Amino acid sequence: MATGKVLETVSADEARRVLDAAAAKAAEIGQPMDIAVVDAGGNLKAHLRMDGANIGSIPISINKAYTAIAFQCETGELQENTRPDGPIYGLNDAHGGRLVVFPGGIPLVRDGKIMGAVGVSTGTIEQDQEVAEAGVAAY
Amino acid sequence: MATGKVLETVSADEARRVLDAAAAKAAEIGQPMDIAVVDAGGNLKAHLRMDGANIGSIPISINKAYTAIAFQCETGELQENTRPDGPIYGLNDAHGGRLVVFPGGIPLVRDGKIMGAVGVSTGTIEQDQEVAEAGVAAY
Amino acid sequence: MATGKVLETVSADEARRVLDAAAAKAAEIGQPMDIAVVDAGGNLKAHLRMDGANIGSIPISINKAYTAIAFQCETGELQENTRPDGPIYGLNDAHGGRLVVFPGGIPLVRDGKIMGAVGVSTGTIEQDQEVAEAGVAAY
Amino acid sequence: MATGKVLETVSADEARRVLDAAAAKAAEIGQPMDIAVVDAGGNLKAHLRMDGANIGSIPISINKAYTAIAFQCETGELQENTRPDGPIYGLNDAHGGRLVVFPGGIPLVRDGKIMGAVGVSTGTIEQDQEVAEAGVAAY
Numbered sequence: 001m002a003t004g005k006v007l008e009t010v011s012a013d014e015a016r017r018v019l020d021a022a023a024a025k026a027a028e029i030g031q032p033m034d035i036a037v038v039d040a041g042g043n044l045k046a047h048l049r050m051d052g053a054n055i056g057s058i059p060i061s062i063n064k065a066y067t068a069i070a071f072q073c074e075t076g077e078l079q080e081n082t083r084p085d086g087p088i089y090g091l092n093d094a095h096g097g098r099l100v101v102f103p104g105g106i107p108l109v110r111d112g113k114i115m116g117a118v119g120v121s122t123g124t125i126e127q128d129q130e131v132a133e134a135g136v137a138a139y
Numbered sequence: 140m141a142t143g144k145v146l147e148t149v150s151a152d153e154a155r156r157v158l159d160a161a162a163a164k165a166a167e168i169g170q171p172m173d174i175a176v177v178d179a180g181g182n183l184k185a186h187l188r189m190d191g192a193n194i195g196s197i198p199i200s201i202n203k204a205y206t207a208i209a210f211q212c213e214t215g216e217l218q219e220n221t222r223p224d225g226p227i228y229g230l231n232d233a234h235g236g237r238l239v240v241f242p243g244g245i246p247l248v249r250d251g252k253i254m255g256a257v258g259v260s261t262g263t264i265e266q267d268q269e270v271a272e273a274g275v276a277a278y
Numbered sequence: 279m280a281t282g283k284v285l286e287t288v289s290a291d292e293a294r295r296v297l298d299a300a301a302a303k304a305a306e307i308g309q310p311m312d313i314a315v316v317d318a319g320g321n322l323k324a325h326l327r328m329d330g331a332n333i334g335s336i337p338i339s340i341n342k343a344y345t346a347i348a349f350q351c352e353t354g355e356l357q358e359n360t361r362p363d364g365p366i367y368g369l370n371d372a373h374g375g376r377l378v379v380f381p382g383g384i385p386l387v388r389d390g391k392i393m394g395a396v397g398v399s400t401g402t403i404e405q406d407q408e409v410a411e412a413g414v415a416a417y
Numbered sequence: 418m419a420t421g422k423v424l425e426t427v428s429a430d431e432a433r434r435v436l437d438a439a440a441a442k443a444a445e446i447g448q449p450m451d452i453a454v455v456d457a458g459g460n461l462k463a464h465l466r467m468d469g470a471n472i473g474s475i476p477i478s479i480n481k482a483y484t485a486i487a488f489q490c491e492t493g494e495l496q497e498n499t500r501p502d503g504p505i506y507g508l509n510d511a512h513g514g515r516l517v518v519f520p521g522g523i524p525l526v527r528d529g530k531i532m533g534a535v536g537v538s539t540g541t542i543e544q545d546q547e548v549a550e551a552g553v554a555a556y
């Protein structure tokens with residue numbers, strides 16, 4: 001029988017801190033958001049849909065955080081390369097509908113290691129990015 | 140044991156009224172349509188595939204209505220922003236194949252609250268939109 | 279252009295209160311849990327994976343909450359009827375892999391209306407149920 | 418360019434007649450239902466979720482009607498053979514989660530040909546079957 005627990009890379013306390021900081025920023029700019037935090041394996045650690053945020057942004061926020069883990073970068077960094085004239089056009093069709101290639105997903109980095117990620121969705125991409133950055137700042 | 144029923148946001152009578160008005164407009168313009176009505180949670184309340192309407196438009200009509208709930212807007216409002224050079228290009232690849240980003244899905248609004256949505260498909264996007272609007276007018 | 283927001287049936291504050299009460303009970307009994315809260319449409323409102331809880335219980339907790347909405351009952355009430363010799367054996371194979379037919383999902387009821395649901399997973403079914411009940415009690 | 422329309426096997430009028438008769442019977446016995454009608458290809462022709470019927474029964478009703486087409490029989494006829502000790506145990510795991518192997522789905526037959534099917538869900542299997550039969554009787 002297996003003994004031991006799966007390595008935790010983001011604690012529930014950290015996830016809550018990131019989520020609360022993001023939600024505070026969202027409230028400050030007056031744009032309710034879906035906010036998701038995933039661990040280094042890309043698996044959901046915490047999620048909150050603020051009142052007024054999009055139902056459709058539940059998977060978008062989770063998938064933004066997943067994408068930041070999956071490609072070890074901010075989701076916004078994938079945007080130009082995946083456009084129709086870009087070198088990896090089609091990337092987001094090649095992964096079962098889980099990739100988001102516009103801003104709002106950012107890795108959580110400690111000592112040069114990506115330990116998790118935050119994803120934010122419902123606002124404009126500038127707002128999503130700003131709120132995600134506020135979450136990262138609290139990590 | 141749980142007692143109580145899930146809150147209904149669109150009644151069967153309302154859904155039928157929207158559906159019938161949309162079907163009447165579709166008949167008037169001579170373009171058979173798939174017509175779907177969903178509730179505030181994006182769950183199907185009623186659907187009709189008129190004679191001659193597309194089989195492929197069954198999910199498109201349902202997904203148009205879902206998208207209108209999911210992003211709290213008409214589906215046509217997503218069209219420009221999701222084009223190849225738009226800020227959220229790729230949105231419709233990031234949600235498991237349930238989003239429609241062209242006209243024909245419209246929220247049903249009462250007292251400032253979106254209570255459901257109608258989705259129409261088979262015709263041109265102008266026809267789909269016109270028929271959906273006829274459905275909304277009967278709500 | 280659509281004006282209005284989708285009707286909220288569970289507020290973020292309510293979801294957090296349910297989630298925190300469930301997490302407190304889980305901590306008390308020494309069993310980390312995945313905890314999910316959904317609204318009346320079965321859409322995710324909040325989720326937390328406590329440190330040590332199962333990755334595999336992310337969807338199970340969300341699907342338990344969804345199932346409580348989908349069938350307007352506690353998930354445990356589906357258990358006997360869906361067993362191999364039961365009248366609706368096979369129910370959980372007939373819904374795309376989203377139904378959970380054992381304890382841990384409970385509706386959130388107000389004034390006779392189901393407004394949302396909580397789902398808990400990782401422990402034994404008795405523990406999952408106990409933690410879900412603690413969440414409901416805080417609603 | 419293709420000329421012609423896909424053969425219609427169930428008309429919208431017929432689907433509505435079946436659906437209305439089923440809904441009338443459901444009202445008579447005091448059990449709200451999800452009711453679906455599909456054509457000979459197993460594709461949705463009409464659906465209604467009565468007020469108080471299950472959200473989870475949307476796909477179950479549609480899948481019951483589909484199953485009746487898919488296996489050219491009433492869904493109840495699959496029940497004993499698919500139980501753990503039956504000859505086709507596992508059938509409902511082998512079709513992507515679209516098969517229902519308990520009563521409530523019945524073919525619509527004309528001149529010895531199955532032209533469509535009706536599926537009913539939310540009540541007990543006896544109620545689902547009774548309401549489906551009322552629908553068939555109006556075909």
